[in-house]
Amino acid sequence: MDVIDKDDIVVATTGLISREIFEKFDSARNFYNPGAMGLVSSIGLGIALGSDRRVIVIDGDSSLLMNLGTLVTIGKCQPRNLLHIVIDNESYGSCSEEESMSGSVSLSKLAATANYASSLTVFDESSLKHAILESEGRLGFIVTKITLGGRRDFSRPLDLVSIKDRFTRHLKGWPS
Amino acid sequence: MNNSHFNNLEKPHSSVAGKLRQALIEEGIDFSVGVPCGVLRRVIDFLAHDERIMHITVNREPEAIGVAAGAYLAGKKPVIYIQNSGLFTASNDISSLLIPYRMPLVLIVSLRGCEGEDAPQHFVNGKATMPLLESFGIPYVVFEQDNDIYDVVRNLYRRAEDAQLPAVLLLKRGWDKT
Numbered sequence: 001m002d003v004i005d006k007d008d009i010v011v012a013t014t015g016l017i018s019r020e021i022f023e024k025f026d027s028a029r030n031f032y033n034p035g036a037m038g039l040v041s042s043i044g045l046g047i048a049l050g051s052d053r054r055v056i057v058i059d060g061d062s063s064l065l066m067n068l069g070t071l072v073t074i075g076k077c078q079p080r081n082l083l084h085i086v087i088d089n090e091s092y093g094s095c096s097e098e099e100s101m102s103g104s105v106s107l108s109k110l111a112a113t114a115n116y117a118s119s120l121t122v123f124d125e126s127s128l129k130h131a132i133l134e135s136e137g138r139l140g141f142i143v144t145k146i147t148l149g150g151r152r153d154f155s156r157p158l159d160l161v162s163i164k165d166r167f168t169r170h171l172k173g174w175p176s
Numbered sequence: 177m178n179n180s181h182f183n184n185l186e187k188p189h190s191s192v193a194g195k196l197r198q199a200l201i202e203e204g205i206d207f208s209v210g211v212p213c214g215v216l217r218r219v220i221d222f223l224a225h226d227e228r229i230m231h232i233t234v235n236r237e238p239e240a241i242g243v244a245a246g247a248y249l250a251g252k253k254p255v256i257y258i259q260n261s262g263l264f265t266a267s268n269d270i271s272s273l274l275i276p277y278r279m280p281l282v283l284i285v286s287l288r289g290c291e292g293e294d295a296p297q298h299f300v301n302g303k304a305t306m307p308l309l310e311s312f313g314i315p316y317v318v319f320e321q322d323n324d325i326y327d328v329v330r331n332l333y334r335r336a337e338d339a340q341l342p343a344v345l346l347l348k349r350g351w352d353k354t
Contacts, residue, residue: 011246031249035272039242042234043273046246046254049230050207069235073243077232164277168249 003129008054009047009171013040013063015094017087019154021058028170032157038066041074041084048079051171054136055081061088061102061143068110074139075114083132083140084111089148097148111141121145192325193218193352197226199329200255203282205229207247209240210257215286218352219257237262241269248279256283260305260346261298270342271312280336280343282329287318287346309344316344319351 004010010030012018018032031047033040041064044057064071064086074082090103112119117138122128123145131142157163169175196219208223209232210216224231230252234240237258244254258266263285274281288295289302309316315335319328329345336343 033273035276036238036242036245036269039238039245039269039273042239042242043246043249046209046243046248046252047250048246049232049243050247050250050252067236067239067242070239070242073232073234073239160276161278164249164279168251171250 003132004056005054008056009044009051010056010058011040011044011047012058013060014038015060015063016152016154017058017060017094019156020151022157023154026157028166030163031167032160032163034157034160038063038070041067041070044082044084045070045074045077045079047171048082049077051081053081053171054083055079056132057082057084059084059086060093061086061090061107062092062100064107065101071111071114071116075111075116078115078117078139080117080138083135083142084116085128085132086141086143087146088143089146091148093148107143108141115139116141191352191354192321193222195324195326196329197222199326199333201226201228203330203333204253205255207244207252207254208232208257209234209243209247209254210284211235211237211240211259211262213257213259213262213286213288215259215288215347215349215351216257216284219284219347223255223257237266238269241266241273244281245273245277245279248281254281256281257285258283259286260288261301263305263308263344264301267308267312270314274342275312275314278340280333280340282332282336283342283344285344285346287348290348292349305346314341314343315339316346318346318348321351321353325351 012021044055048055092098108119108121119141121143128144207230244256247254289298332343
């Protein structure tokens with residue numbers, strides 16, 4: 001999070017990814033997608049098309065695979081202010097860690113085929129930070145491979161209407 | 177070259193489709209996203225060809241809900257168009273994104289499977305569409321030709337905004353016959 005510019009927007013996918021970001025990094029610039037599985041990238045696309053801000057989508061491997069057609073939509077729209085990060089643990093980590101299918105396909109190759117301007121896979125934090133900075137100004141895609149596991153008791157975003165109101169005020173540049 | 181069917185009409189504002197367009201423009205619609213349906217041909221035609229409206233096509237109805245939600249968050253005024261079959265595909269996205277976040281977006285939905293339907297794959301959806309919307313507790317209206325679609329749409333927007341909920345305009349085959 002320390003390499004994401006303070007003016008950037010963060011949109012987080014369903015489950016533990018939203019909950020961890022909410023607990024550790026909650027901010028007016030964050031939007032959480034707790035229910036509409038797979039749609040974080042579509043929501044991020046809509047924000048990127050309607051705003052000049054850089055939008056950082058934080059997706060999961062299973063979430064992306066649920067809405068794979070969105071890669072084609074995003075590639076066609078070519079929003080230069082969108083960075084699509086996929087946190088890939090090759091599982092449905094927010095469920096009971098059932099195996100997903102991301103181990104049998106190259107997600108970054110799929111994004112490249114869909115015409116993302118940059119697309120790569122990273123395996124450690126410093127490479128991820130470098131890739132986030134490098135992809136500024138173009139439609140980017142970063143798969144970050146992580147190991148399965150970790151805390152599961154992150155708190156849940158509950159007051160969704162306040163989160164929305166805070167987010168829309170933030171985007172308009174209004175005080176929160 | 178503009179081969180828009182809509183634009184070939186002589187008096188666009190006196191046609192049903194023209195009145196629908198006028199209502200959407202007056203509501204400030206500046207963004208549209210959806211999945212095509214033949215019944216919505218004239219709607220898609222004007223949304224895709226009006227320079228005031230950013231028009232995005234998607235592959236599947238849930239994407240349309242997500243893109244419209246994002247555009248709304250960014251300050252746009254989106255309209256969504258889908259067939260009622262896709263309303264079922266996107267039902268979780270309406271119930272778990274638009275409704276709990278209180279996003280008053282209007283969906284223009286073609287209503288296949290009502291009287292006169294010949295395609296059996298639409299029969300169940302036709303019967304289940306209104307009960308689905310009832311169960312979601314969101315405003316909706318089935319447009320009947322003896323009503324003025326301009327008033328129907330403006331009224332639906334007021335209901336969506338008053339309730340801070342998504343709302344659905346259902347259009348049957350032949351809705352745009354003048």
